[in-house]
Amino acid sequence: MLNWLGGFAVKFFLDTANLDELKKATAWGVVDGVTTNPTLIAREGRPIEEQIRLICEIVDGDISAEVVARDAAGMVKEGRELARIHKNVVVKCPLTRDGIRATSALSKEGIRVNVTLCFSPAQALLAAKAGAYIISPFVGRLDDVGAIGMDLVRDITVIYRNYDFKTQILAASLRSPIHVIEAALAGAHIATMPFKVLDMLFNHPLTDKGIEQFLSDWEKVFHESHAAG
Secondary structure, three states: OEOOOOOEOOEEEEEOOOHHHHHHHHOOOOOOEEEOOHHHHHHHOOOHHHHHHHHHHHOOOEEEEEOOOOOHHHHHHHHHHHHOOOOOEEEEEEOOHHHHHHHHHHHHOOOOEEEEEEOOHHHHHHHHHOOOOEEEEEHHHHHHOOOOHHHHHHHHHHHHHHHOOOOEEEEEOOOOHHHHHHHHHHOOOEEEEOHHHHHHOOOOHHHHHHHHHHHHHHHHHHHHHHHHO
16 A cells, blocks of 8 residues: 555555445545454354455455464464465464474465564564564553563564564554554554544544534625525
């Protein structure tokens, strides 16, 4: 996704498997992709293959689909199956020893992998070394335990730039517009968020007040002119 200066712009992903939310958000023209996890898929009540296929019909961008196996062989098998659903599918593997092993194997086969549940720079370094397409540091969950989650995004950004890693940094567990802004300032390539957070990005009382004032001024002049005529 290029911006008007020719550089790469931050991408907005929606962290949901809900089709109604995806349809509404894509109509705004700002959604670049989708992240899902087993919890989000389970809420929709359809098998993962069916739900991911439906999501791919709505959003033309990277769609992360997570494995549920916990051993490397199972993750590789499941990852191959998920990747066959649609060309836009990115396989999600957890940042465990088996997950990194599966990431390395899948990446060597040309399957793109989003390594999820990252909570330290060391873990992010392992994912990049294994050939991850995306690394997902969880900002909000670190905040929950008294850490500053966005510091992790900043640290990963520095490390990846130092060594020219191509792995994209996806700021996950974003819970507010401030999180989204800070992720962009920190250099994240992607910010993934629930629908309600994306919707909140539009809101500012001065925008509402300005529109109200403009329309009021318009009505005073043109409504009165029409009435006088």
